[in-house]
Amino acid sequence: MHKYRLMINPYAIEKWVNDMACKGWHLKKFTWIRFTFERGESGSYIYRHDELERVGTHYEEEYLEFLKSSGIEQVDRSGNFVFFRKAAQEGPFELYTDKKTKLGTLSKKMTVLLSLILLNLLIGITGLTGDFSERTMDWVGFTMNMLNLIVVVLFSFPLIKLIRLRNRLKRELNVFSD
Structure with a gap:
């Protein structure tokens, strides 16, 4: 399956x-x-x-x-x-990866995701402003630019989850290191 x-x-x-x-x-x-x-x-x-x-x-x-x-x-x-x-x-087992390594890995993923979001946002907004400045509507271009903005919205949800996870790990790290 x-x-x-x-x-x-x-x-x-x-x-x-x-x-x-x-x-x-x-x-x-x-x-x-x-x-x-x-x-x-x-x-x-x-x-x-x-x-x-x-x-x-x-x-x-x-x-x-x-x-x-x-x-x-x-x-x-x-x-x-x-x-x-x-x-x-x-019985249960764990693969022990320290929290600092986990935080670094999450930060890398967040950077990639944020870069994709910003790139799609820039392309989408730039394209849409160009579409509305012309007298005739380019429907293919308009659709592609709207898809870029949809990608921004869809990738924002996982980014928010990763931010929350990273913040939780940071709090745990601070609690256990004090």
């Missing part, structure tokens, strides 16, 4: 993948938007994600080998985003 989700908030995606596992659908492959699941026993695995900052470094293989020796299986990898799973009967 294939499901499509835009992978912007990795923690929401991780929760969704674990919810699917509880229903008997286990992650087999994924990309940044397409997830492939296979039928299996309900709740037999717990899934975690990691965003490898170690891509191409000498210790990436050591890290992956350490996880494998701990009974953690790598499900699939898309770029630096990796999903792991472990049998639920062995």
Whole structure:
């Protein structure tokens, strides 16, 4: 079975993948938007994600080998985003990434998303002002510019969620570091 989700908030995606596992659908492959699941026993695995900052470094293989020796299986990898799973009967597991690294990763995603929003906003508004200054309406151009503005609105929602998540992690970091 294939499901499509835009992978912007990795923690929401991780929760969704674990919810699917509880229903008997286990992650087999994924990309940044397409997830492939296979039928299996309900709740037999717990899934975690990691965003490898170690891509191409000498210790990436050591890290992956350490996880494998701990009974953690790598499900699939898309770029630096990796999903792991472990049998639920062995108990819960966490991949410990410090909050500062998580904040840095979220900030990078927010920067990319904000850049896309601003670019689409600029193109949309510039195009619309040009469309209304002419005597005849260019409907194709008008439609494309409106689509740019729709992208702005649609990408604003995930950006707001990421901002909230980053702020929550910052508060937790401040609470635990004091």
